[in-house]
Amino acid sequence: MTATGLAPDIVSSSIPQHTHRARSLPPRGRPIIVDLLAALAGLGLGVTIALGISAQSMQSISSVPGLITAAGRMTGLLAGYAMAVTVALSSRIGPLERAIGQDRLIRWHRRLGPWGLYLLLAHVVLITVGYAGLAETGILAQLWELILTYQGMLGAAVATVLLFMAGITSYKRARRRFKYETWWSIHLYTYLALLFAFAHQVDSGASFAGHPLATLWWTTIWLALLAAVGYWRFAVPVVRSLRHRVRVAEVVRENADVVSVVLEGRRLDRLPVAGGQFFQWRFLARGAWWEAHPFSLSHVPHRDRMRITVKDLGDHSRDLATMPIGTPVFIEGPYGRFTADAAVNTKVLLVGAGVGVTPLISILQDLDEHADVAVLLRARTRDDLVLHEELVAEVGRRGGTVFEALGSRDQVTIDASRLRGALPDIDRRDVYICGPTTFTTAVATECRRAGVPADRIHFESFVF
Template sequence: MTNPSLWIDRPADEGPRVATPELRPRVAPRARRRPLRPARRRPWVVDTLAAVAGLGLGATLALGIAAESAGSLSAAGGLATAAGRLTGLVAAYAMVVVVVLVARFPPLERAIGQDRLVRWHRKLGPYPLFLLAAHGILITVGYAQAAGDGVLHQFGQLLWTYPGVLAATVGGAFLILAGVTSYKRARRRMAYETWWTVHLYTYLALFLSFSHQVDTGASFVGHPANTFWWTALWIGTLALVVICRVGLPVWRSLRHQVRVVAVEPAGPGAVSVILGGRRLDRLPVAGGQFLQWRFLRRGMWWQAHPYSLSETPDAGRLRITVKDLGDHSRAVSRLRPGTRVAIEGPYGAFTADARERDRVLLVAAGVGSAPILSVLGDLPEHVDVTVVLRGHSPQDLLLRDEIVAEVRRRGGHTHEVVGPRERVRLTAESFRRAVPDIAERDVYLCGPEGFMDGVRAAVLNAGVAPARIHFESFAT
């Protein structure tokens, strides 16, 4: 935006530059669509979740503290053992919270958004692992002091003679492996599928660690009520994961029988996939959301990838637009009509309901224009819209013609910002110049990570409140 000559401002009365029949705008016929429960980020849900998690933590600490006595603490190794028990209990509880965050529980997904839930999962994830390591060390030291034994010998004793401890140690090793492979640098070096498979083992790890908690934990042995609540917590969490991550997707896939209808070119290295199915009007989906798509054909059936809707969902069809960034996204362009598709989702809170104001700025770069277009189509007619499309060249402005046509229909403005990054920067000043009332708007933002960071900083500096900046991250 430092070079205003590179801006093409397209006001309401001007038509799209190119309107080919394949790219003609499709505005979803809204009348047949079932009213959706809004996918809105709701602060009270976050507060309630935090309160419930806090209560659970309090109950867990109470379990640990109640199991100790003046006698047990003053005995040899008593303090280390008590600290070890407490860290073990808190680690196990934190694990439950970390798993619930990514259980894909629809009300949480709708109210908070998967990107935020995954961010919390990542932030919180390392702490149970630190606590787990502390638990192992403290318990071993405490037991060694009590027995007047060497730490290593005592460790062997614990492994071989205490019920469930060997399995729990193997489980702990899996958990630590999952943690290490999630570390940013390690993660970048490995294929997504490798990381995902390692992560899958965390469920096995949790399963392995459970029996030693209730069979040997001082808070549970001889305390049936405690054992009942702890078991219920773990079984409840397992049920939530199985229902939301397996049961619901299988049910929805069988119910809607989604199939590929057509694959159309959508720009350099990008295709749009039109999907049809049964009773799609009953799928609770909104523009801007994404699903995990598993195309059931050779070489693709074993992996599900997230792609956002690139069109406001219609009663009879869905559409995604995919840029070829790797094996899977490239293979999408070779899909044949009729290919069956298993779906998981919809997910995400990047929807028209997230906005607070009736003036909206939507900013897209690259394939980020996919959810931007489907949110745009879902905004109520009275909302004042301005769209900024950013690309290295005009061809990079994916779905441009449809966006321009829809903005024009609504009487809004489209700004096309084209040129290399070094010459054309999106700054607070250029946003203020192009969209003078930007501080009064909600901002929807989608594009590559670096682009989103830059635009987020710019619109914050331009006076947009953080709560009114909505973004969908394509990074995992």
């Protein structure tokens, strides 16, 4: 790759190999889990629709208000089921997260979430209009009567308000106006809202009145969801944080914008984390404990130490530069499938830009010793290459090659022809890409143009 009018902007280097020691690794992601859970979700949807239909009779739908009421009951059931699936997608269930990746699960969560709210709104409107028609009264008067006189309706009204608050504050434009603490607190109340909604459905739903098997099935779904949230979101992080007792051991400034935080703890090499994965880190210092942020490991655990490397992108990452030594750290994870075991074969190209280089180092530490490794680093200047010497050493011990694409975006581009020129066998390599979203998307596109199969291009996004 050559910048227009300049000297070659790709520089290669290699150094001798050396070995590294083994450690605990997480279980591999199993695609069959995805297929199994998708089948169960489809089966659950079918049962939910069947429950809604079975609750109706020919007499109940013989009039327009009756049809509207029946539609309201169906949308209520579907709203409840959609919300259960939405919460499950964000519950960070270990096997599911390893098979799919947290970034994709969160995207699915955000796409499905609004539909649950649309169905909930339809349920409220249709039930109110249908009951008003049957009682031959006004719509607002009927709504007020439902809230004040029907069993469980006051809790259902509170649940509706809380769920819509969570939905509205999740839209990008709205979320930017809230502090993280406010947004997090609102979403914490959604668990209370879902509890109210469940109680309302079981107590008042026509599909469950006098139907113990239907009630048992619906209760089982929600108890399983509660167990998943309790285990993966709370129990596992608490146990791991207490077991490994992670603390800040050292803070090292890598350059003007980047710092590395060395973390120490008990038997960190027993922590089931793979290179390339990330944790949600919560530093238990004044003013910082509220926020948990996703940072990848820049060095896999070795005995009692591991490391993250962070660029100054805001108040939290900026505060890490002055984080007191000894600060306790609450860890949630590990997450992600941007790992060495995702590779199909032993020929690998790692592409990193800026601080996106950091997870590539930890992936390198876990790659098979016989892997044919090439690394492409993208930066404006050599000074912007993060942990450069360490990465070159890690590639060099394997007899691999490091390419450096230095210069501005206008001067240096990474396209399919240049990729093939640097690596003629690129179509037979797995490609790992980490950097800003626009960079990652562009490089992935050029890799596909260069002949790399889509299932051999690996990347994850923290922009949830």
